[in-house]
Amino acid sequence: MTGAMKATNARRSWRPAFGPSPAQPATRRCDHPGCALEAEYRAPQARDRLTDYYWFCLNHVREYNLAWNYYAGMGAEEIEAELRKDTTWQRPTWPLGIQGAKRKFAYTIHDPFEVFEDAATEEARPKARVATPEEEAMAVLELTPPLTADMLKARYKELVKQHHPDANNGDKDAEERFKRINHAYNTLKLSLSQ
Structure with a gap:
């Protein structure tokens, strides 16, 4: 048989070859003025830039977190609106029942002991006469x-x-x-x- 396949030990992968990574600084320095310690902890720069970070050492990130106030500079109405939006994870909402207002459901429960009867139906129902x-x-x-x-x-x-x-x-x-x-x-x- 000509053209038969041969077993080889060479493995081919779809993954890219891992080579040396691009040059990154070996260590970051703390962003606090006058601090030369290594920065291992990140903190957001401002409420409207939550993905831009300061890098701090442990002591300075603690100080920054103690002073951080997300609602700083907001009025009472703005804070209330923000809290209301946060209760629904910043998603739009609508009053319950609007979406399915056209559909009508008739749920019935088999209730032989009439446990779920409300007072209105009890008053409408004729009372059983007491036997003499x-x-x-x-x-x-x-x-x-x-x-x-x-x-x-x-x-x-x-x-x-x-x-x-x-x-x-x-x-x-x-x-x-x-x-x-x-x-x-x-x-x-x-x-x-x-």
């Missing part, structure tokens, strides 16, 4: 109107036989049910006799 003692007694005896004395007596006898404590071996639940049946019977008998 006669209606409660009829519910205990499982009767429906119109009620006659014969119907009341027949249903009472049937329920007494079923829930009497002697018929249920002294069961406490049956005894409580028996008491409610007796109370309901007396309530209905009294209302029928009037």
Whole structure:
């Protein structure tokens, strides 16, 4: 085979070759008048030139930072406007809802216990009527109107036989049910006799 590829150790890269860097001063001198120490710390020159720096030694950068006041020379209104712009990172803003004013959303929540109902809907909703003692007694005896004395007596006898404590071996639940049946019977008998 002619023209076969040969393995080589020579590596070619797309990166530029690293050569000697352009000449830079070995050390910077502190910009504070009369200081000959090495400057390692930078500080902005002015509020409107935040990318132009002074270079200071540690002691002089501390002094400069203590005296630095970004808002120096600004009036109260200018400071307030600057603070307001800073709350949105110097970005333009608009009132909430303007952008999506044309869109309407209908969010509904499944609320079976009506926890999120507001007071206005509660007032509009009809109030549940409280049952009278006669209606409660009829519910205990499982009767429906119109009620006659014969119907009341027949249903009472049937329920007494079923829930009497002697018929249920002294069961406490049956005894409580028996008491409610007796109370309901007396309530209905009294209302029928009037």
